[in-house]
Amino acid sequence: MLKDIVLAEGSGFCFGVKRAIDIAFDVAKKHKDGVFTLGPIIHNPQVVEKLKDLGVYPIDDIYGQNIKTLIIRAHGIPKEKFEEIKKLGIEVIDATCPFVKKAQNLAEKLASEGYQVLIIGDKEHPEVKGIFSYAGEKAVVISSDEFPILNKKIGIIQQTTQPMSKVKEIVSKIVNSHNEFEEIRIFNTLCNFTSRRLETTEKVAKQVDVMIVVGGKNSANTTQLAKLCKSIGVKTYHIEDAQEIDKEWVESAKKIGITAGASTPQWIIDEVIDKIKKFTN
Amino acid sequence: MLKDIVLAEGSGFCFGVKRAIDIAFDVAKKHKDGVFTLGPIIHNPQVVEKLKDLGVYPIDDIYGQNIKTLIIRAHGIPKEKFEEIKKLGIEVIDATCPFVKKAQNLAEKLASEGYQVLIIGDKEHPEVKGIFSYAGEKAVVISSDEFPILNKKIGIIQQTTQPMSKVKEIVSKIVNSHNEFEEIRIFNTLCNFTSRRLETTEKVAKQVDVMIVVGGKNSANTTQLAKLCKSIGVKTYHIEDAQEIDKEWVESAKKIGITAGASTPQWIIDEVIDKIKKFTN
Numbered sequence: 387m388l389k390d391i392v393l394a395e396g397s398g399f400c401f402g403v404k405r406a407i408d409i410a411f412d413v414a415k416k417h418k419d420g421v422f423t424l425g426p427i428i429h430n431p432q433v434v435e436k437l438k439d440l441g442v443y444p445i446d447d448i449y450g451q452n453i454k455t456l457i458i459r460a461h462g463i464p465k466e467k468f469e470e471i472k473k474l475g476i477e478v479i480d481a482t483c484p485f486v487k488k489a490q491n492l493a494e495k496l497a498s499e500g501y502q503v504l505i506i507g508d509k510e511h512p513e514v515k516g517i518f519s520y521a522g523e524k525a526v527v528i529s530s531d532e533f534p535i536l537n538k539k540i541g542i543i544q545q546t547t548q549p550m551s552k553v554k555e556i557v558s559k560i561v562n563s564h565n566e567f568e569e570i571r572i573f574n575t576l577c578n579f580t581s582r583r584l585e586t587t588e589k590v591a592k593q594v595d596v597m598i599v600v601g602g603k604n605s606a607n608t609t610q611l612a613k614l615c616k617s618i619g620v621k622t623y624h625i626e627d628a629q630e631i632d633k634e635w636v637e638s639a640k641k642i643g644i645t646a647g648a649s650t651p652q653w654i655i656d657e658v659i660d661k662i663k664k665f666t667n
Numbered sequence: 668m669l670k671d672i673v674l675a676e677g678s679g680f681c682f683g684v685k686r687a688i689d690i691a692f693d694v695a696k697k698h699k700d701g702v703f704t705l706g707p708i709i710h711n712p713q714v715v716e717k718l719k720d721l722g723v724y725p726i727d728d729i730y731g732q733n734i735k736t737l738i739i740r741a742h743g744i745p746k747e748k749f750e751e752i753k754k755l756g757i758e759v760i761d762a763t764c765p766f767v768k769k770a771q772n773l774a775e776k777l778a779s780e781g782y783q784v785l786i787i788g789d790k791e792h793p794e795v796k797g798i799f800s801y802a803g804e805k806a807v808v809i810s811s812d813e814f815p816i817l818n819k820k821i822g823i824i825q826q827t828t829q830p831m832s833k834v835k836e837i838v839s840k841i842v843n844s845h846n847e848f849e850e851i852r853i854f855n856t857l858c859n860f861t862s863r864r865l866e867t868t869e870k871v872a873k874q875v876d877v878m879i880v881v882g883g884k885n886s887a888n889t890t891q892l893a894k895l896c897k898s899i900g901v902k903t904y905h906i907e908d909a910q911e912i913d914k915e916w917v918e919s920a921k922k923i924g925i926t927a928g929a930s931t932p933q934w935i936i937d938e939v940i941d942k943i944k945k946f947t948n
Contacts, residue, residue, distance in 0.1 A: 550846070558839040561853070565831070570853045572842070 390641045391662055392594060395586040398655055400579040400648035402483025403428055406460040409481040413457055414440035420454030424467075425512070427459050427481075428649040429602040448474065455479060461512040462486045464519035465494075485546045486513055489575040490520045496541035497522025501571065504528050504536075506556050507545025511606060514545050528556060536560065538568040546577040547607045547648070549584055549614075580607055580648065584614060587645040591615045594643035596635060597622045600658055601647025608647030615645075628657035633665045642666075671922040672943055673875060676867040679936055681860040681929035683764025684709055687741040690762040694738060695721035701735030705748075706793070708740050708762075709930040710883040729755065736760060742793040743767045745800035766827045767794055770856040771801045777822035778803025782852065785809050785817075787837050788826025792887060795826050809837060817841065819849040827858040828888045828929070830865055830895075861888055861929065865895060868926040872896040875924035877916060878903045881939050882928025889928030896926075909938035914946045923947075 399407075410427050419441060426434045426444045434444055445451055448471055455477045458468075462482035471478055482490075496503050503521035506528050507514040518525055526534040542560070544553050557572055564570065591597050597615040601608025603626060615622040620643070623635055636642055642662055646655050680688070691708050700722060707715045707725040715725055726732055729752055736758045739749075743763035752759055763771075770786075777784050784802035787809050788795040799806055802824075807815040823841070825834050838853055845851065872878050878896040882889025884907060896903040901924070904916055917923055923943055927936050 554843050557842050561838050561842065562835050567853075567855050569855065572848075572851045572853075574848050574850065 391659060392590050392641065392643050393655070393659070394583065394590045394643065394645035396579060396583045397586075397600075397644065397646040398648075398650045398652055400577065400583075402460040402485060402577070402579075403648050405483070406457075406481035407433060409479060410437055410442055410457055411440070413455060413479055414442045417441075417455050420452055421457070422451060422453050422455070423457040423459055424448070424463060425459055425461075427457065429605055430649050430651055430654075433651060448476070458482050460486065462490060462516035463512075464516050465490075466519060482516075483546070483577070485575065485577040486516065489517045489543050489546060492541075492543050492573050492575060493517050493521035493525070496543070496571070497525065501539050501541035501569075502526070502537035504534075504540055504542045504560070505545065506542065506548055506553055508606060511545060513547075517543070517545070530556075533560065533563060536564050536567070538566060540564075540567065540570055542570070542572040543575045546575060547580045547610070548576060549610060550576060550581055583607075583645070583648075584611070587611050587643075588614060588618065590643040590645065591618045591620045591622075594620060594641040595639040596620070597643045597645065598631070598635075598658060598662070599624045599645055599647075600626070600655060601650045602626060605647045605649055608650070611645050611647060615643075625658070627654055628661040631658065631661050631665070636662050636665050639666075672940060673871050673922065673924050674936070674940070675864065675871045675924065675926035677860060677864045678867075678881075678925065678927040679929075679931045679933055681858065681864075683741040683766060683858070683860075684929050686764070687738075687762035688714060690760060691718055691723055691738055692721070694736060694760055695723045698722075698736050701733055702738070703732060703734050703736070704738040704740055705729070705744060706740055706742075708738065710886055711930050711932055711935075714932060729757070739763050741767065743771060743797035744793075745797050746771075747800060763797075764827070764858070766856065766858040767797065770798045770824050770827060773822075773824050773854050773856060774798050774802035774806070777824070777852070778806065782820050782822035782850075783807070783818035785815075785821055785823045785841070786826065787823065787829055787834055789887060792826060794828075798824070798826070811837075814841065814844060817845050817848070819847060821845075821848065821851055823851070823853045824856045827856060828861045828891070829857060830891060831857060831862060864888075864926070864929075865892070868892050868924075869895060869899065871924040871926065872899045872901045872903075875901060875922040876920040877901065878924045878926065879912070879916075879939060879943070880905045880926055880928075881907070881936060882931045883907060886928045886930055889931070892926050892928060896924075906939070908935055909942040912939065912942050912946070917943050917946050920947075 421442045422445045457479045460483040502524040509527035597620050599612040612624040702723045703726045734757050738760045741764040783805040790808035880893040893905040
């Protein structure tokens with residue numbers, strides 16, 4: 387019996403990731419040597435290998451290599467690192483996601499206007515480290531309930547992939563615990579595509595027996611998708627590729643849902659669908 | 668037996684009211700005729716009568732009188748009215764409370780920068796009518812749960828005498844119900860003196876058997892003090908002057924608390940204390 391398989395709309399590569407990959411392939415065509423990306427362009431080994439074949443190599447740091455052109459990946463990098471690179475006379479191709487750039491710019495503007503900048507997000511995430519570097523001395527990253535001492539004038543922004551529900555919860559808590567504020571200014575720096583993917587995933591998860599979430603185990607936005615599905619109460623499996631799928635997961639299900647994180651290429655999603663079809667036909 | 672009587676700190680005339688009265692008496696000294704206040708300078712007949720003796724008369728509107736000098740009271744007036752007065756060539760003495768002026772200025776600034784201005788307050792209150800006139804076409808006054816359709820970019824200010832707890836509650840609801848905001852900007856335009864009086868009143872109300880709240884029955888800030896005391900569970904009487912006090916209210920109480928609204932003169936508070944002492948000695 388052919389199973390009913392539903393793929394959440396907007397699964398896979400997001401706008402910022404697609405753009406960064408396009409930029410990298412474009413640079414590979416035009417430049418012959420000395421082209422690098424600072425960190426892997428996305429958390430996907432196949433894409434990274436393909437770029438290597440074209441002469442674009444990922445590096446961890448800017449020293450010890452003869453770098454002519456350096457591509458900044460979608461997450462962005464800290465301000466100090468950017469300045470360091472410029473000083474070395476390296477040509478910079480900035481593929482920072484425009485949503486992340488917006489957050490960086492707002493962080494810098496708020497800090498320069500005297501606001502204490504609060505960033506809702508994961509302080510270990512490269513994107514947040516980048517935004518934080520623009521947010522001035524008083525900046526704080528907030529991920530849950532432990533609030534810092536709040537200044538009278540605060541500006542709140544977010545890591546682009548945070549869920550809106552969490553942002554609202556934290557902002558409400560800040561408003562309610564801040565007794566002597568002069569001004570609280572909240573900018574929405576969430577990525578539309580991520581919010582949309584969370585919505586479509588929720589919709590699918592509510593109508594299926596099993597959810598297969600595809601993407602890096604260390605990918606924040608994929609982990610968030612898996613967490614969301616589990617919170618709805620549907621049986622959820624988080625996998626990195628089709629090889630991991632167990633026949634038992636899907637054979638007894640009537641309807642199977644699939645969603646995928648922002649750095650999951652379409653061909654991995656296709657393989658997952660094929661494998662499920664094979665197991666359930 | 669002499670009863671224990673506790674007066675809440677900061678009871679009576681607030682900073683803005685004191686300032687407006689001082690300005691009115693000062694103008695009365697310098698100008699000989701044609702001096703008016705637009706509306707009574709405060710909601711207290713005795714003060715108004717005293718100013719009349721000095722040649723300062725309250726009027727409801729600017730027409731039909733030979734006005735040379737017009738005093739704007741602490742609540743402020745709508746922008747259009749201000750411009751109308753200026754056009755008539757009348758000398759304006761602006762005794763608008765600096766806290767109210769700040770709210771008017773912020774309303775105008777936010778509107779000019781494209782924000783939809785939300786004013787938390789009572790839309791029938793003269794102060795709010797004044798602030799609203801500066802807040803642009805999209806402005807809305809919010810007093811409870813009925814929210815308007817919210818624009819993507821909103822600026823929130825408050826009537827100066829609103830309680831902070833209500834402001835926080837409404838702001839939280841706005842943040843939680845607004846799904847597609849770009850920016851939410853909240854300025855604290857509450858009056859420090861009013862907030863302080865609410866705090867000291869709460870402190871007193873928690874330690875007494877009876878609370879006597881002194882001030883106009885139609886005074887918003889006095890009504891708010893009475894409401895606060897009742898919510899704490901203490902027996903509360905809202906009076907306008909000492910004549911209203913009933914012996915029965917106080918004779919069996921061990922400890923009696925007193926608080927007074929922003930337009931209650933000190934001598935009325937003194938009379939209330941004397942009356943209670945008389946009843947309980």
